[in-house]
Amino acid sequence: MKATYEAVFVGSSVMPVHFDTEKCIGCHRCANACQTDILLPIDGKGKPPTVMYPGECWYCGACVMECPTGAISLSHPLMNRARFINADSLGK
Amino acid sequence: MADWPYENRSGKRAEYTCDVLVLGGGLAGCHAAVAAAEAGRRVILVEKGAVIRSGSAGTGFDHWEMACTNPGCRITPEEMTEALVSEQDHYGNRIAHYIEAREGYDRLMDLEKIGGKVRDTGDEFAGAAFRDEKTKLLYAYDYTNRYTLRVWGSTFKPALLRRLKALDVTVLDRTEATALLYADREGRRQCTGAIGMEVRTGEIRVISAKATVLCMSRPARIWLFNADTPGLCEFRPFQSIGSGHAMAWRIGAEFTMMEKSVRGEFSAAGRSFPPYGTGNNHNTWYAATMVDSRGVEIPYVDRDGRELKSVDERYRPAPGQKFFLKGGVIDEPKYEWRGPETLPFDELIRRGYRLPFYADLSRMPDAERRVIWGLMVGEEGKTKIPILKNYTDRGFDPQKHVLQSYGTGWQSAAFLDQERQLFGAPGGLMHDWDLKTNIDGLYAAGDQLYASDCAGFACATGHYAGRKAADAALQLEEVCPDPAQVENEVNRLLAPLDVRRGMDWREVNMACAKAMQNYCGGIRCDDLLHQGLDLIQSLRTEALHEVSAHNPHELMRIHEVSDILDVCELIYRACLARACSCAPLFFERSDSREEMRTQEDGFLTLSNWDGEIRTRMIPHDYAGDLVTSYTERNRDYMRSREGQV
Structure with a gap:
């Protein structure tokens, strides 16, 4: 018997990419450039894809590079935000 | 729960035939496919992701190693290969490194012809010590001997995809290769193609081929796994997990050095940070100025412990040293090839340097700062968006800020001994001078080979394996897929x-x-x-x-x-x-x-x-004399490159 497919969200403690819904034109070029295939066009053309498997993101930025309107931002998990400080403040 | 957005083709089958099948569409696979198609063969390329940005260097890479035939290089391919293999105590891949050293620069010139950027055409770095003013090539590491080039690797994959289309290569994106087909005849085993599954629809794809090139990277997620952020738990792409190794192992292909593993170096799922995203002075960041928490500069010394006074000296061999080795698989080289380095950690602590340390690009000459933060960090894989853009958006200014280093090593990592990785030239497929495995019709390239290196290695060996597979396809017969093999695999997959x-x-x-x-x-x-x-x-x-x-x-x-x-x-x-x-x-x-x-x-x-x-x-020296062995097998190629610069 032919199996029925279902799209089931697989949660994670992180959300690597965010879509600016004002800028997103729902072209899904990001979904087709995503190497781990975590962006699913659940709501159809014209709408941002759903980040269905956020934990599987490998933070390459291909989706951001492909986006024609600059609608996608990528942010690292909190634990991975390396610290930088003013050079002038060293030793003070 | 929602409806699946793609067609359901579970149980449906599509059949393909070709002369040369390439599995894996990263740099090695693209080059193999291009070479076979240019030789006139019908080629299919199978990629689990999407070729436009797939593979370890899909979003870029910044330095091309061992480009020994570039016009500025003072080291011969033979010298470089023997140095690298000797540095690895002879557990190195002489054949593949020689191909890399001998043909790597040819591949760069090919990439430039199809739209890749390999020189400073915009004169951004005019007058810099690392730039050749005539050719506009930019060098990294050893500015005297000039064997490593700084390149704009983010331009390469889109250019290769255009080239594949122009050559009528059939690109099957979103298709995972899962098994190799084979036939046994007269005591020998021949690879006759592969089976795969389209990962959005579930369609089964059966591909018959006269010759097959495996370019599916190296295993991962072996010792390191994190169920919450699995995508971050390894250095190589999340989807590159060694399926090529597994498939080849199942049909009897011969491997070597698979007992080698190293204590983990990169896993941003906990033990380390985004690659190239912390203060350091190695690889992409060589030779950044490092300071301690008081702002005191950390000295660079040459192999004899002589303190270097200028930034330029960090890029020059020591007195009496012909050249030094730096790059992807070089960590702590032997004296003969040891380059400039910051003082060892223990010595720094003894002298009163205080943690944490920072990379301080603000103290570097303008061109050196811009080439590290902007070109190297920017073109290296996973840096254009995750590091350069992300950190800039967060306010990082390399003229004002210092970036923290964590722990005591340049990786900013803290792994236990049992948390291991296949890293630093790990094991892979054994092969001969044609990059052919022990299975007839089965070739390999890039990280699929034992003791592999970086992007230049992938491109050079990919092209070479593609050529040899194209030659073999003229001799080998097409064999119909064995129905039992296909049936077993379909049942397993579904x-x-x-x-x-x-x-x-x-x-x-x-x-x-x-x-x-x-x-x-x-x-x-x-x-x-x-x-x-x-x-x-x-x-x-x-x-x-x-x-x-x-x-x-x-x-x-x-x-x-x-x-x-x-x-x-x-x-x-x-x-x-x-x-x-x-x-x-x-x-x-x-x-x-x-x-x-x-x-x-x-x-x-x-x-x-x-x-x-x-x-x-x-034996370690099974490849024989490099020049003789290479020349015997590549006369046509050498003739084809004559007159090309």
């Missing part, structure tokens, strides 16, 4: 769809990683290795059958875990086969049989011949 409310693939991957850490960690012995092997086999025969999938995406992840289990078995078998500890392979036994040491000084190979494990020793 089985998890029939399991209801079963286990999650991540649970098995985690169990596997823990089994590897417990039984195949930093120190091995026969008793533990046998237990570990039993546990891995029970995960395969029991747990794997309890895993369920709701859709083809989840099926793909389960297939990956199945391949990971095969790779674990390969690693256990390789560890069991080597009786004596071997420092160059980072292989340590508590029950080392020292009497075996002299007999084991070579490439120990193993293959799985329908359940029988076969081993043999191959």
Whole structure:
């Protein structure tokens, strides 16, 4: 018997990419450039894809590079935000 | 829960035929496909992601190593190859490194012709010490000997995809290759194509080919796994987990150095940070100025401990030294090739330097700062958006800020000994001078080969393997797929769809990683290795059958875990086969049989011949004389490049 497919969200403690819904034109070029295939066009053309498997993101930025309107931002998990400080403040 | 957004083609089959099949569409695979298509063969390229940005260098790479035939280089391909292999205590890949050193620059010139950016055409770095004003090529590391080039690698994959289309290569994106087809004739085994699954629809794809090139990177998620952020747990792409190794192992291909693993170096799922995203002075960041928490500059010294006064000296060999080695697989080189380096950590602490340390580009000459932050960080894989843009958006200004380094090493990492990785020129497929495996019609390139290196290595060996596979396709016959092999594979691939409310693939991957850490960690012995092997086999025969999938995406992840289990078995078998500890392979036994040491000084190979494990020793110098061996086999290629600059 032919199996029925279902799209089931697989949660994670992180959300690597965010879509600016004002800028997103729902072209899904990001979904087709995503190497781990975590962006699913659940709501159809014209709408941002759903980040269905956020934990599987490998933070390459291909989706951001492909986006024609600059609608996608990528942010690292909190634990991975390396610290930088003013050079002038060293030793003070 | 929602409807699956793609067509359901579960159980449907599509059949393809070609002369040369390339599995894996990263740099190696694209070059193999281009070379075979340029030779006039019908080519199919299979890629699990999407070729436009797939592979380890999909979003870029910044430095091209061992480009020894570039016009500025003062080191010959022979010198470079022997130095690199000697540096690796002869557990290096002489054939592949020689191909890289001899043909790498040809590949760069090809890439430039199709739209890749390889020189400073915009004169951004005019007058810099690392720039050749005539050719506008930019050099890294050793500015005197000029064997490494700084390149704009983010331009390469889109250019290669355009080239593949222009050559009428059939590109099957979103297709995971899962098994190699084979036929046995007159005592020899021939690879006759592959089976795969479209990962959005579940369609089964059966591809017959006269010759096949494996370019599917190296295994990962063996010791390191994190069920919450699995995408971050390794250095190489999340989807590159060694399926090429697993598939080849299952049909009897011969591997070597699979007993080699190193203490983990990168896993941003906990133990380290985004690659190239912390203050350091190695690789992409060489030779950044480092300071301590008081703002005191950390000295660079040459191999003799002489303190270097200028930034320029960090890029020059020591007095009396011809050249030094730096790059992807070079960590702590021997004296002969040791380049400038900051003082060792222990010495810094003895002298009163205070943690944490920082990279301080603000103190560097303008061109050196801009080439590290802007070109290197920007073009290196996973840096254009995740580091350069992200940090800039957060306010990082390299003229004002210093970037923190964590811990005591340049990786900003803190791994335990049992948290291991296949890194730093790990094991892979054994091959001959044609990059052919022991299976007829089966070739390999890039990280699929043993002791592989970086992007230039992938491009050079990919093109070379593609040429040789194209030649072989003229001699080999097309063989119809064996119906039994296809049927078995289809059943295996789709089985998890029939399991209801079963286990999650991540649970098995985690169990596997823990089994590897417990039984195949930093120190091995026969008793533990046998237990570990039993546990891995029970995960395969029991747990794997309890895993369920709701859709083809989840099926793909389960297939990956199945391949990971095969790779674990390969690693256990390789560890069991080597009786004596071997420092160059980072292989340590508590029950080392020292009497075996002299007999084991070579490439120990193993293959799985329908359940029988076969081993043999191959001497380190099996490649013979480099120039003679290469020339004998590549006269046509050498003629074709004559007159090209």
